[in-house]
Amino acid sequence: MLSVEQAIARLLADAPGPPASEPVPLAAARGRVLAVPLVATVDVPPADNSAMDGYALAAADWRGADQPLPLGGRVAAGQVGGDHTPHTVTRIFTGAELPNGADAVAMQENCRVDDDGVRVLKQPVAGDHVRARGQDTARGANVLPAGRRLLAQDIGVAASVGCAALPVRRRLRVAVVANGDELVEPGAEAGPGKIFNSNRYLLGALLGQWGFDVVDMGVAPDRPEVIAERFSHAADQADVVLSCGGVSVGEEDHVKAVLETIGQLSLWRIAMKPGKPLAYGRIGETPFLGLPGNPASALVTAMIIARPFLAACQGALPAETAPLMVDAAFTAPAPDRQCYLRVRHTGRGLEAYTNQSSGILLGASWADGLAIQPPGLAIEPGTPLQFLPWALLA
């Protein structure tokens, strides 16, 4: 059996190059993957400016709290800073350019305005309440790396250096094929022996959330020739084919046999629970990933195994944040495979859903995320576990 890490490493090593780059306006760039590094072509801020409403002056002109300096000018945000008259103060507002010759701002709360001028009550020091040119971003600096999945603040940063559009990777197209004669679509009547198809909607929602274009290929019945036709068609239309169900080696599991006819396939046994069987292969040049059909297995393998692979296919940098550790508030015996438990994060610690069966999806709606139980680790109250809130898997 492969460990989860080994399985992911194999997939990443086999990921094809990213899709082509295309420009998008800033308002549409959130969640997209930056194709090239963003280099600042301007300083931010573009000039020294005031961090406060107050009075700009040359700090060396200050002669004491009782010595007034006459008002020599006024500059508001959006106006040209102009020249500061020596031995005066210039009225200034937050965000306004510091006039040439001034080097400090006295907050208005620390000034007294009289007929004979403005008294600056605290001795100013050069640089006081001044935002220096380029202090946020210097011209020529790399502000965002290629492969960045753009957050709202990245959009703000791009705007702040004057970019109206960004080059991003075309969205990865991921085809979804559900397998199984037992599947009936929601809204229809589920007769005897049938169950409602949930994986199709679950996977579609996950892929949409991850920023991919979903190519919904519907349900393939358990007939090899139909599965082959469906998979080939999916591979023609998409960058990656994701299938769900039919990946075991049972006589009703046709995915393996079909893939060996129209492409190539390995059946992996991954030391994880839920989720052991996983099929990986190619149809022509198109990667194929076959997830297990049990809903909780489909969810967990999609989040833990498919997600980093698809992100690499999209050209996105891997996340580098450290694991979050939270103490368990429950007991579980040591497993032989790595378990991904559906848990809630409460004031007492992590609490586990009562039924961790791979057939049960409802626990994932009850839970706040997954906790990782490594093989061989028995859990007791107080055992620290790696916690993956759903949001970190989104």
Place this chain on the structure above:
Amino acid sequence: MLSVEQAIARLLADAPGPPASEPVPLAAARGRVLAVPLVATVDVPPADNSAMDGYALAAADWRGADQPLPLGGRVAAGQVGGDHTPHTVTRIFTGAELPNGADAVAMQENCRVDDDGVRVLKQPVAGDHVRARGQDTARGANVLPAGRRLLAQDIGVAASVGCAALPVRRRLRVAVVANGDELVEPGAEAGPGKIFNSNRYLLGALLGQWGFDVVDMGVAPDRPEVIAERFSHAADQADVVLSCGGVSVGEEDHVKAVLETIGQLSLWRIAMKPGKPLAYGRIGETPFLGLPGNPASALVTAMIIARPFLAACQGALPAETAPLMVDAAFTAPAPDRQCYLRVRHTGRGLEAYTNQSSGILLGASWADGLAIQPPGLAIEPGTPLQFLPWALLA
């Protein structure tokens, strides 16, 4: 000054009722807010079924590992379970309905198939490898609460109980108005005294990420009559008006005066950093929230203050997950206001961006999230801090 908690509590108490409900198909429901509880009208699974490929039997028929039972039938997933012949085994596959009269499944790995029948090598117990009818969801159970912001797994759960569409709240319409004569749009030329408008794109991206419809009202110059016209127009078109900049009490800050003319307004001083000044009021019936103009202040107040308020206006349940605590790997003196530090989560713990100025947005792109430093708490390496990964604020 108000604490952050007090400010949020005041806003929540004043949130108007949620928007109307509308049905959406499952494929479009992720991220939307459920308007009524989802009650299961079917059992999931709808009948007892097999969790394994193997042989179904009545456990009481077993006479020993060396006593073969003849093959009496076959049932695959999607087929009607039918009747099980006593004193035989029925070939069965994962997901297939258990035939009437059988009460256990023997895994095929534990069976030996010979010409004279199938030997079940381990004594079966009733219930072995059987997924009981309704074990995931029982008919009549509340599976999702009203106000739930729908996750991918919730979409899967809704599909599993046969729902093809869900009643959700119409998306909240949030108008964004940026204020300031110094603002130039990205892509244009920023002359002397001007800076690129970043908050408009930052807030637009945040609001989009939170699932709201953004009504972009552009930039209002620093002229009271134009601001008044812009705000009134925004209030007519949107459920909430969000403005950015101009909320101090300086003579160039017109938001307060304008709101007092066309509506009502309180100027709050919140004990948080970045972000102290916040304006809250109404234009007619439409809530108005005025965020500070510094980019890091705008980001933090939007995430910490505006987000829970807007979620309440949308009709969403508040998140109830416990705080994540991570040790600091840096030093910071005790502040008088609650600080929201831009931090990275590394193997050493939380590391803080070197410049925590409210004018600097780049730190938010560098960081993995915010750490909360309560007033009066000096931070040393090892001090546990509440950590808010960006994903939890998305």
